[in-house]
Amino acid sequence: MITLEDIRANEKIRKLIQHADMTLKQIGYTEHGFRHAEIVAERAGRLLRELGYDERRAQLAEIAGYLHDIGNVVNRIHHAQHSAHIVLSLLPEMGMDYDEVLDVAMAVGNHHEGEGDPISDISAALILADKSDVHYSRVRNPDTVAFDIHDRVNYAAKDSKLIVADANTIELSILIDPDISSVMEYFEIFMTRMIESRRAAKFLDKDFQLVINGIRLT
Numbered sequence: 001m002i003t004l005e006d007i008r009a010n011e012k013i014r015k016l017i018q019h020a021d022m023t024l025k026q027i028g029y030t031e032h033g034f035r036h037a038e039i040v041a042e043r044a045g046r047l048l049r050e051l052g053y054d055e056r057r058a059q060l061a062e063i064a065g066y067l068h069d070i071g072n073v074v075n076r077i078h079h080a081q082h083s084a085h086i087v088l089s090l091l092p093e094m095g096m097d098y099d100e101v102l103d104v105a106m107a108v109g110n111h112h113e114g115e116g117d118p119i120s121d122i123s124a125a126l127i128l129a130d131k132s133d134v135h136y137s138r139v140r141n142p143d144t145v146a147f148d149i150h151d152r153v154n155y156a157a158k159d160s161k162l163i164v165a166d167a168n169t170i171e172l173s174i175l176i177d178p179d180i181s182s183v184m185e186y187f188e189i190f191m192t193r194m195i196e197s198r199r200a201a202k203f204l205d206k207d208f209q210l211v212i213n214g215i216r217l218t
């Protein structure tokens with residue numbers, strides 16, 4: 001069975017992630033490279049494990065998490081769908097079971113807010129993990145923080161954690177430095193992501209709780 005280890009070791013995938021991130025760097029987007037891939041893979045897999053899902057479902061969520069943004073190599077617009085098409089050709093080539101390939105492609109193709117829906121356990125975990133990765137280290141050039149709200153909110157986010165808080169609740173907790181960005185600014189740009197996260201949690205039969213600087217907001 002193909003695992004995240006095999007995915008990480010694949011030369012084509014290594015290049016895809018590098019080039020996808022280079023593309024986004026050119027158009028001024030935040031980091032979407034190995035760091036983001038690893039974090040989303042880890043959080044998506046851990047979420048399903050902690051919720052008691054089958055170990056293989058958690059492994060497939062890890063793989064979907066690692067590969068979800070490779071489609072940026074084709075174009076940022078519709079990048080989720082591009083990622084899915086690449087997955088559909090690449091994973092069978094690596095010898096992955098075709099039902100599993102389809103599970104990964106479905107999740108990857110539906111991860112982007114406004115262009116997809118939580119359509120499986122793997123997909124819901126991927127959406128929650130992806131939207132949770134707001135972090136100052138993703139800002140490529142701190143000079144842009146003064147005039148780019150997106151960079152400013154990311155730069156203000158000193159820490160983010162995605163946890164199963166209790167039997168009914170998935171919690172995203174973010175630490176924002178109010179000297180850099182206000183909580184209002186966070187909502188201004190991340191409202192759609194939070195709505196997607198709530199829908200994903202609902203798919204997993206859980207409530208979604210957002211906590212900013214220790215204050216429960218939902």
Ligand SMILES: [Fe+2]
Pocket residue numbers: 068069079080111112
């Ligand atoms: Fe994405």
Ligand SMILES: [Fe+2]
Pocket residue numbers: 032036040068069130
């Ligand atoms: Fe992403």
